[in-house]
Amino acid sequence: MPPDTPPSSAPEGAETMQRMVALTQRALAASAQVQSRTVAQATGSEYSLMDAATLSRAFTNVWAEMLSNPQKLMETQIKAPASMAEAIQSFFTPPEDSDVKQSRDRRFSDKSWDDDPAARLYRDTYLAFEAAITGLLDGMSKDDKDHLRVNFYTRQMLSSLSPSNYLATNAAARNAMLETNGNSFLNGLENMLNDLDRGEGRLDIATNDQQACEVGKDLATTEGEVVFQNELMQLIQYHPRTEKQHAIPLLFVPAWINKFYILDMQPKNSLIRYMLDRGHSVFVISWVNPDKQHADKDFADYMTLGPLAALDAIRALTKQDRAN
Secondary structure, three states: OOOOOOOOOHHHHHHHHHHHHHHHHHHHHHHHHHHHHHHHHHOOOOOOOOOHHHHHHHHHHHHHHHHHOOHHHHHHHHHHHHHHHHHHHHHHOOOOHHHOOOOOOHHHOOOHHHHOHHHHHHHHHHHHHHHHHHHHHHHHOOOOHHHHHHHHHHHHHHHHOOHHHOHHHOHHHHHHHHHOOOHHHHHHHHHHHHHHHHOOOOOOOOOOOOOOOOEOOOEOOOOEEEEEEOOOEEEEEEOOOOOOOOOOOEEEOOOOOOOHHHHOOOHHHOHHHHHHHOOOOEEEEEEOOOOHHHOOOOHHHHHHHHHHHHHHHHHHHHOOOOOO
């Protein structure tokens, strides 16, 4: 073997293959879960994130309105092919280096979108089509619900068609896959499967590192305990941090979208600890994560089972008729 021959990558290749097999098995299981959820939504036994009937009616109404005033539609039909023709022409006659400008669209910021003629064609054709449809949407934009629905979902569909989303048309993604022996692709697949697992068949895309912090260890470290609970919340009472406390207790009611520990992130920025250090007796509501069992709950339930129930429990515990 020549001295400059790189060492064998067989162990690394075997490890990648094992990982691929494991992820394929997970993908098959996830596919079954997605199909089961889709059937449940179609039969009405599970809540769907999109009301297909309402959306279909919105597109029908907007399309009928568009046909009644076809000038804007005709302008789009003329403009889009012309722009696409320019994109195709640039494939055969590439621009000079001085004419190439880095795209302001962050989806196409990588240099490969300019260097690779095929990638440039995909990008420019897509952007021409997207600009034409977006212009059409902007021209008919109104504030009624049908137009808002059509505008929103059409833009989502346009974004999903971007060539930057697909391995076959994204040169940067292909290069990364080759440089990492396929691990960049497997990382993406694993992230998607984790999102499906978390959403139980629905793509619940993570926006943060779920393992970065542990409640009670890295945040929400102020000592306390649950002293009351019902189907919508738990009531936490925090341990005193001063020899004496004010007679009137203090109740925090976090917004439903937040967790109770938004008030107790770390000792240096904990509002709960700050109040305890100043002699207050502190209680906090921790809201339950609602699911289908809570589908019939309304604002009145959150009021009676939230702050009002908490105040009753505080009154019983502290023997005080008032609370802040």
